[in-house]
Amino acid sequence: MADYFINVFLDEAKKAVITEAGLTDSITSIDGKEAIQVGMTKKEQKKLCKGFSDLAFDDANACVLPGEAEQTLLGVIADTKTLDVMKLAIMKLYNPLAGKAPRAAQR
Template sequence: MADYWVNIFLNDENLKKIEAAGLQGSVVDIDGKKAIQVPMTQKDQKKLVKGFTDLDFDGNNACVLPADAEEKLLNIVLEMKTPDVMKFAIMKIYNPLAGKAPRSAQR
């Protein structure tokens, strides 16, 4: 079982894509909205918090990513046809070097 979750809330267009990928069984209802929950470990959660400092987790240890990262994650879920993609997706949505100045070569 996952320690944490990323909720991807689905509009009608994305819900159709999820159904076309055969993932309708993974759709859950959260506060009256359709969503896919992508499970992640505590280690993955720490990486996301480091990359997205304003990320908030609710009482169920779930969060919502910024729009561009959420879109990338949804595309990975659709491509791999499973919501269990965080091990692969983490490097696509989290850039550990973001905001750091490049190091110059030491001589």
């Protein structure tokens, strides 16, 4: 079972992606809105927090990704047709070298 979750609140376009992936049975209601929840481990949660410093988790250990990251996650879900995607998605979402200057070539 997952330790943490990413909530993806669905509008018509996002719901169409989930429907095309055959995952309509995974749609749930969160605070009166349709959503899916993508589970992740504590290790994956730590990587996301490093990549997105303003990520906030609620009492249910759930968060919402920023727009572009959420679209990337939806793309991975659409391609794999499963919500068990964090091992693959984390590689696309988390860039440990972001913001670091390249090293000078040593001679």
